[in-house]
Amino acid sequence: MSRVLAFLTRRRGGKGWHWTDIVTWAWLVGGLIVMFGPALWLVFSSFKTPAALAEFPPTLLPVATQTVMVEGYDKPLELYRATTDDGETRTLAQIRRVGIIAQMVDPRDPGTVYKININDRVPVRSVDFATENYVEPMEKNDFTLYLRNSVFVTAIATIITLLTNSMAAFALSKYSFRGRDAVMLLIVATLMVPLPVLLVPLYSVVSTVGLFDTLWGVILPTVATPTGVFLLRQYMLTIPDELIDAARMDHASEWQIYWRIILPLAAPALAVLAIFSVVWRWNDFLWPLVVLSSKENYTLQVGLNTYAGELNVQWHFILAMTVVTMIPVVLVFTFLQRYITSGIAGSGLK
Amino acid sequence: MSSGNATSSRIGAAFAAPVTLAASLLNVPLKAWQKLTGNNGMAAFFLAPNMAIFGVFVLVPLVMNFVYSMTSGSGIFLGDRNFVGTGQYARLLECPNYLNPRGCREDLFWTAVHNTVLFVVLQVAFMTVVSMITALILNRRIPARGFWRAVFFFPVLLSPVVVGLIWRWILQRQGLLNFVLFETGFEPVDWLLDRDWAFAATIAVSVWAHMGFYTLILLAGLQAIPKDLYEAAEMDGTRPARVFWRITLPLLTPNLLVVIVLSLIRAVQIFDEAYVLTGGGPGTSTLYLTQYIYEVGFASLLRNPGLAAAASILMGAVLAGLTLIQLQMGRRGERKGKR
Numbered sequence: 001m002s003r004v005l006a007f008l009t010r011r012r013g014g015k016g017w018h019w020t021d022i023v024t025w026a027w028l029v030g031g032l033i034v035m036f037g038p039a040l041w042l043v044f045s046s047f048k049t050p051a052a053l054a055e056f057p058p059t060l061l062p063v064a065t066q067t068v069m070v071e072g073y074d075k076p077l078e079l080y081r082a083t084t085d086d087g088e089t090r091t092l093a094q095i096r097r098v099g100i101i102a103q104m105v106d107p108r109d110p111g112t113v114y115k116i117n118i119n120d121r122v123p124v125r126s127v128d129f130a131t132e133n134y135v136e137p138m139e140k141n142d143f144t145l146y147l148r149n150s151v152f153v154t155a156i157a158t159i160i161t162l163l164t165n166s167m168a169a170f171a172l173s174k175y176s177f178r179g180r181d182a183v184m185l186l187i188v189a190t191l192m193v194p195l196p197v198l199l200v201p202l203y204s205v206v207s208t209v210g211l212f213d214t215l216w217g218v219i220l221p222t223v224a225t226p227t228g229v230f231l232l233r234q235y236m237l238t239i240p241d242e243l244i245d246a247a248r249m250d251h252a253s254e255w256q257i258y259w260r261i262i263l264p265l266a267a268p269a270l271a272v273l274a275i276f277s278v279v280w281r282w283n284d285f286l287w288p289l290v291v292l293s294s295k296e297n298y299t300l301q302v303g304l305n306t307y308a309g310e311l312n313v314q315w316h317f318i319l320a321m322t323v324v325t326m327i328p329v330v331l332v333f334t335f336l337q338r339y340i341t342s343g344i345a346g347s348g349l350k
Numbered sequence: 351m352s353s354g355n356a357t358s359s360r361i362g363a364a365f366a367a368p369v370t371l372a373a374s375l376l377n378v379p380l381k382a383w384q385k386l387t388g389n390n391g392m393a394a395f396f397l398a399p400n401m402a403i404f405g406v407f408v409l410v411p412l413v414m415n416f417v418y419s420m421t422s423g424s425g426i427f428l429g430d431r432n433f434v435g436t437g438q439y440a441r442l443l444e445c446p447n448y449l450n451p452r453g454c455r456e457d458l459f460w461t462a463v464h465n466t467v468l469f470v471v472l473q474v475a476f477m478t479v480v481s482m483i484t485a486l487i488l489n490r491r492i493p494a495r496g497f498w499r500a501v502f503f504f505p506v507l508l509s510p511v512v513v514g515l516i517w518r519w520i521l522q523r524q525g526l527l528n529f530v531l532f533e534t535g536f537e538p539v540d541w542l543l544d545r546d547w548a549f550a551a552t553i554a555v556s557v558w559a560h561m562g563f564y565t566l567i568l569l570a571g572l573q574a575i576p577k578d579l580y581e582a583a584e585m586d587g588t589r590p591a592r593v594f595w596r597i598t599l600p601l602l603t604p605n606l607l608v609v610i611v612l613s614l615i616r617a618v619q620i621f622d623e624a625y626v627l628t629g630g631g632p633g634t635s636t637l638y639l640t641q642y643i644y645e646v647g648f649a650s651l652l653r654n655p656g657l658a659a660a661a662s663i664l665m666g667a668v669l670a671g672l673t674l675i676q677l678q679m680g681r682r683g684e685r686k687g688k689r
Contacts, residue, residue, distance in 0.1 A: 020490075020590065023487075024487050024490055024492065027483065027484070027487050028487065028492070028498055028501075031484065031498075031501055031502055032501050034558070035501050035502055035504060035505060035558070035562075036501060036504070038516045038517065038520055038526075038558075039504075039505075039508075039516060041516075041519075041520065041526055042515075042516050042519060045519065054524070056524045056529065057529050057532070057533070058524075058526065058529055163399070164399040164400040164403060165400060167396040167397070167399060167400060168396060168397050168399075168400035168401065170396050171392075171393040171394075171396035171397045172397070175389060175390070175392070175393035175396075177390045177393045177394075180393075183397065183401070186409075187404070188677070190404070190408050190409075190412075191673060191677075192666075192669060192670040192673040192674070193408070193412055193666060193669075193670070194615075194619055194669060196619050196621065196639075196640040196643055196644075196662060196665065197415070197662045197663070197665060197666035197669065198408070198411045198412065198415060198662070199643055199644065199647055199648075199658070199662060200415065200418055200643075200647045200655045200658050200659045200662065201410075201411035201412075201414035201415045201417075201418055201659065202407065202411040203426065203647070203648070204411075204414065204418075204426050204427060204428070204655075205406065205407065205410055205411050205414070206407075207426060207427070208427070209406070220403060220406075220407060221407040221408075223403055224400050224401075224403040224404035224407065224408060229400065253377055253380060253381045253384055254380070254384050254389065254392040255373075255376060255377050255380040255381070255384075255392075256377060258396065259373050259377075279507050282509065283507075283508075283509035283510065283511075285509065285510055285511055285622045285626075286621055286622060286640070286644065289644075290644065290648055301509055301510075301511040304511050304512075304515065305511050305625075305626055308515055308518070308626065309629070315519065318515060319515075319519065322511075322512050322515045322516065325509060325511070325512055326508060326509075326512050329507045329508060329509065329512075330507075332507065333500075333504060333507050337500060337503070340507070341499070341503065341566055344563060344566050344567065
């Protein structure tokens with residue numbers, strides 16, 4: 001500890017703590033709590049039973065009142081530490097509660113019934129992860145379906161994005177043809193028209209081509225991203241033309257040049273675009289919300305929103321499914337953060 | 351380690367084999383096409399898939415949007431609609447006093463405009479200040495800088511629905527925030543049921559979700575400032591505040607402008623997080639433009655795609671102006687970089 005302290009206070013040429021150091025650390029620690037806290041709270045809450053979720057004040061860890069099966073009773077009974085009339089403290093199971101009097105039995109001796117004031121007993125509680133929050137919506141509700149739809153949309157959209165964008169970028173960076181600048185300008189210009197602006201006519205186009213309420217209707221409008229073409233083109237411009245000339249000398253076809261030379265060399269940029277595409281498509285909400293109408297086609301985001309919008313919000317399921325929705329993105333973040341930060345710092349991609 | 355790599359590369363090869371085969375099969379017809387049309391024909395081939403998708407799903411809708419905005423009716427196909435010229439725009443813009451949305455003909459539209467403008471101004475200001483402070487702090491000599499950067503960046507990748515739900519859970523009446531208030535002796539607040547608090551919540555939550563992105567841009571700018579300037583300032587014994595105002599801020603201005611314009615563009619389009627968090631309510635206190643377009647176009651019973659299209663074109667005009675500014679700044683930055 002003292003070495004840590006020494007490490008921290010070593011700064012500023014041994015002059016000790018400057019006020020800016022205090023501000024820095026207050027900001028960092030505050031940031032840690034505000035940025036990570038909510039997500040952690042979500043994860044902890046997602047393992048709580050509905051009863052534990054309704055508790056105020058809430059506990060951090062998911063705790064539940066222990067239950068026990070007693071002979072002669074169909075349902076598991078809740079366990080309490082109770083003080084009986086003779087002043088002894090026993091562990092009793094509650095049969096029923098009438099007003100402020102609880103009727104309780106000793107699980108080992110179910111014959112005698114004790115009547116106990118509810119103020120004289122405390123529930124026996126232990127940390128208990130309610131994994132049924134995760135299992136039930138997957139089994140009973142359509143969440144497995146939503147999950148599958150989301151994976152399908154994300155995977156297919158990313159593959160098509162990489163293929164079509166890299167082909168277009170290759171044409172725009174390595175060929176000189178009439179109208180190239182016009183095409184480039186057109187692509188850059190559409191950076192100006194985000195989805196909300198195209199919502200109504202896009203819906204009509206997608207309906208006309210028969211893709212309304214299909215997963216392909218979710219995928220296709222998103223794949224011709226101008227950002228992707230732009231990013232890949234900028235990268236391919238740095239690949240020397242001499243390589244292509246050499247390949248042509250060796251009678252490689254243009255397709256082979258694209259497939260065997262350009263694509264492998266553009267791998268770093270492709271990786272960045274792939275990561276972003278996965279995150280974008282996984283997180284898409286407004287467009288799937290508009291284009292998908294039947295429940296079996298919902299993606300996770302739309303499904304989650306629908307469940308959360310119901311009159312009787314089942315928070316225990318919603319919290320668990322929110323965690324499931326978060327997992328892929330957290331994995332991407334943990335392992336591929338370097339690519340993402342370089343992508344943003346390099347090109348303002350988002 | 352090496353065996354793991356070998357396995358994963360074998361799996362990779364198994365996946366790659368059919369792809370490679372398909373690619374080499376494609377080579378035969380493509381070579382013929384190349385002979386027929388020359389290299390320009392190949393350029394057309396490489397452009398075709400992207401431009402086809404782009405044309406159908408971006409350009410056609412873009413043109414159609416103008417047509418839509420000049421029609422009325424509830425049908426979604428153009429054939430079912432009546433041409434009304436600028437009627438929808440006139441309807442949207444008909445208002446005796448633009449500062450009082452309730453008196454306007456399309457009161458919801460003007461409420462959404464008012465909310466969006468207020469949201470944009472406050473959110474962008476708040477966002478810029480918070481990410482600026484964070485970037486300055488992350489740029490100091492602190493241990494484990496990568497970790498701290500990750501802390502602030504992490505919510506950027508979360509889906510808006512997840513962000514909305516996380517905060518709905520925390521801000522509800524019996525949520526974590528009220529518990530903290532209760533413990534510290536304050537009165538609990540119904541965050542999402544009070545008009546002003548709900549509005550503030552959408553701002554705070556969207557800043558929470560996106561500040562990491564802008565922090566990163568500013569951090570890149572800070573790290574590009576030459577170190578010798580600071581060394582010279584230190585030699586002269588300049589006070590830190592003066593260093594900030596005279597060196598850091600002027601040299602960071604390009605990045606700061608990018609951050610402001612980018613966050614403006616995004617804030618105008620605010621929808622997902624706010625919609626999941628508050629659903630536009632209570633009342634219409636957090637109804638923003640995109641949600642208005644969505645509801646008028648699709649969700650409400652009296653849907654009016656023409657009106658939604660007209661509203662979206664007005665919004666698009668604002669966004670196009672902002673994007674032009676951004677591109678202009680980007681070009682200027684590029685020129686500077688070359689020099």
